[in-house]
Amino acid sequence: MRHVPPALPCWQASGPLDGTGHRLYAGSPPDRAAEGTTALPETAKPIERLATALAPHFGDRLTANSVVREQHSHGEGWRSPDATLQPELVIFAETTNEVARVLRECSTRGIAVTAFGGGTSLEGQTTPLRGGVSLDLSRMTRVIEMRPEDMTCRVEAGVTRQALNHDLRDMGLFFAVDPGGEATIGGMCATRASGTGAVRYGTIAENVSGLTVVTVDGRVLRTGGSVRKSSTGYDLTHLFIGSEGTLGIITEIQLRLHGIPESVVGATCQFETLSDAIDTAVMVMQSGLPVGRMEFLDEVQMDACIRYSKLDGLRALPSLFFEFHGTPTATREQAETVRAIVDDNRGFDFRWSASEAERLALWKARHAAYFAGTAYRPGWSCMTTDAIVPISRLTELMTGAKADIAASGLVAPILGHVGDGNFHTLILYPPEPGAYERAVALDHQIIARALALGGSASGEHGIGMAKQMFMTREHDANALDVMRAIKAALDPANLLNPGKLLPPAD
Numbered sequence: 001m002r003h004v005p006p007a008l009p010c011w012q013a014s015g016p017l018d019g020t021g022h023r024l025y026a027g028s029p030p031d032r033a034a035e036g037t038t039a040l041p042e043t044a045k046p047i048e049r050l051a052t053a054l055a056p057h058f059g060d061r062l063t064a065n066s067v068v069r070e071q072h073s074h075g076e077g078w079r080s081p082d083a084t085l086q087p088e089l090v091i092f093a094e095t096t097n098e099v100a101r102v103l104r105e106c107s108t109r110g111i112a113v114t115a116f117g118g119g120t121s122l123e124g125q126t127t128p129l130r131g132g133v134s135l136d137l138s139r140m141t142r143v144i145e146m147r148p149e150d151m152t153c154r155v156e157a158g159v160t161r162q163a164l165n166h167d168l169r170d171m172g173l174f175f176a177v178d179p180g181g182e183a184t185i186g187g188m189c190a191t192r193a194s195g196t197g198a199v200r201y202g203t204i205a206e207n208v209s210g211l212t213v214v215t216v217d218g219r220v221l222r223t224g225g226s227v228r229k230s231s232t233g234y235d236l237t238h239l240f241i242g243s244e245g246t247l248g249i250i251t252e253i254q255l256r257l258h259g260i261p262e263s264v265v266g267a268t269c270q271f272e273t274l275s276d277a278i279d280t281a282v283m284v285m286q287s288g289l290p291v292g293r294m295e296f297l298d299e300v301q302m303d304a305c306i307r308y309s310k311l312d313g314l315r316a317l318p319s320l321f322f323e324f325h326g327t328p329t330a331t332r333e334q335a336e337t338v339r340a341i342v343d344d345n346r347g348f349d350f351r352w353s354a355s356e357a358e359r360l361a362l363w364k365a366r367h368a369a370y371f372a373g374t375a376y377r378p379g380w381s382c383m384t385t386d387a388i389v390p391i392s393r394l395t396e397l398m399t400g401a402k403a404d405i406a407a408s409g410l411v412a413p414i415l416g417h418v419g420d421g422n423f424h425t426l427i428l429y430p431p432e433p434g435a436y437e438r439a440v441a442l443d444h445q446i447i448a449r450a451l452a453l454g455g456s457a458s459g460e461h462g463i464g465m466a467k468q469m470f471m472t473r474e475h476d477a478n479a480l481d482v483m484r485a486i487k488a489a490l491d492p493a494n495l496l497n498p499g500k501l502l503p504p505a506d
């Protein structure tokens with residue numbers, strides 16, 4: 001994952017920007033302006049005035065350093081071909097009040113604000129299309145309240161799931177949503193993330209019961225609460241979940257926690273064909289077994305993982321990885337039931353183990369699958385798809401996707417949270433003319449197939465810039481009108497992550 005170095009003082013690197021020789025604040029000595037010692041000239045830009053107003057408070061947490069700006073210009077995965085799309089300022093907030101202050105100051109000056117968490121999103125969500133401020137929440141890392149007896153806690157937006165789970169371990173609890181990267185919980189809310197545990201514990205939407213949100217004009221509001229359910233008023237919590245920073249900035253999250261199961265068993269099995277593997281996954285779901293995790297990797301993804309993570313004893317064949325949670329008796333029974341289903345579908349080498357070390361190695365390899373995929377063809381680029389269909393249509397979709405990949409001539413490992421009907425294709429394309437266009441065409445073909453089968457263009461990665469064209473295909477005109485009305489009501493001047501999620505109106 002990208003490493004963001006400590007911010008440099010505001011104007012320390014205010015010389016040439018991104019190698020073009022242009023200064024950000026031509027005409028005014030930025031270091032003196034930032035210190036507030038010199039009155040700004042009449043011609044000063046709004047962003048200069050903002051920096052002048054905020055620098056005394058934020059000090060070196062407000063920066064125009066070109067390296068930091070570049071780091072805040074993209075996430076993982078899809079990148080805009082326009083490398084000049086960068087924030088003009090990066091501000092590292094540490095409290096809700098600071099977020100409110102930044103938003104108030106930006107609002108009065110008409111400056112765009114794009115929230116930034118871990119920067120692991122995959123659809124171009126963090127690229128600031130109108131420059132302005134990248135508001136980095138990754139330093140908001142306090143666990144505000146821990147209530148183990150209620151199995152809930154309240155955290156700041158910059159806490160990562162890894163850090164939270166480290167804190168929870170001694171209490172016998174865990175937070176179940178696990179996207180592969182070092183995502184922040186605020187970012188996970190903003191993208192409506194899920195991961196390998198969603199099949200049993202739900203997505204972030206089911207694991208959040210309340211939020212603190214700052215609106216564009218700097219108002220702070222609390223939604224939901226710590227109770228397990230409530231039927232009072234509009235569900236504002238879930239309005240902000242999945243809104244990709246376009247409706248408000250999330251600063252605190254009330255989370256649901258789960259008890260660490262007494263016994264956790266990991267298992268793997270392999271198949272000669274993709275359809276046998278997927279049929280197995282569908283039958284496991286239909287049997288009502290409460291599997292903790294169930295992940296599919298096709299033969300290409302297995303080849304990549306075996307090379308990258310040195311997985312012993314597994315072959316480059318379509319495979320399922322399982323995890324069973326419960327009492328020792330229950331997990332053993334679940335494993336045996338799944339073994340029978342695997343046998344019925346011509347699967348083989350069903351191996352299960354309660355050894356924590358073996359299980360962790362397996363899931364570490366699964367979580368590194370994206371990096372294994374990108375390393376599979378050195379020098380090539382990677383585009384991820386995120387299609388989802390009702391589980392009964394999954395075999396049809398994946399078989400079609402395989403045919404599309406073969407016809408494209410590209411290399412594209414497939415992996416997926418198949419218990420949810422969700423899978424990703426890592427489309428790898430070489431650095432040669434026309435390859436990017438072929439990758440885009442393949443991505444669109446797979447999503448078109450998913451939509452035709454009653455699915456969705458994204459199960460968990462969101463829309464950002466890369467998927468906007470599918471919004472009009474997936475949602476009817478009236479639904480899009482309501483979404484636009486909500487955006488206009490909460491952000492009338494279109495300052496919060498402008499140009500994302502909603503496609504332009506005709």
Ligand SMILES: Cc1cc2nc3c(=O)[nH]c(=O)nc-3n(C[C@H](O)[C@H](O)[C@H](O)COP(=O)(O)OP(=O)(O)OC[C@H]3O[C@@H](n4cnc5c(N)ncnc54)[C@H](O)[C@@H]3O)c2cc1C
Nearest residue numbers: 117118119120121125180183184186187188190194245250
């Ligand atoms: C290796 C790898 C594996 C992945 N696996 C999965 C997976 O299994 N499941 C899955 O769902 N995703 C997965 N992802 C994608 C990514 O981890 C998720 O989209 C994650 O939720 C992004 O969180 P982040 O903190 O990095 O957000 P960022 O990338 O920083 O931001 C994402 C969006 O949220 C907005 N935002 C960020 N913080 C806030 C906030 N506090 N308030 C309001 N808006 C905010 C940003 O403006 C942006 O629009 C994976 C990514 C990688 C690199």
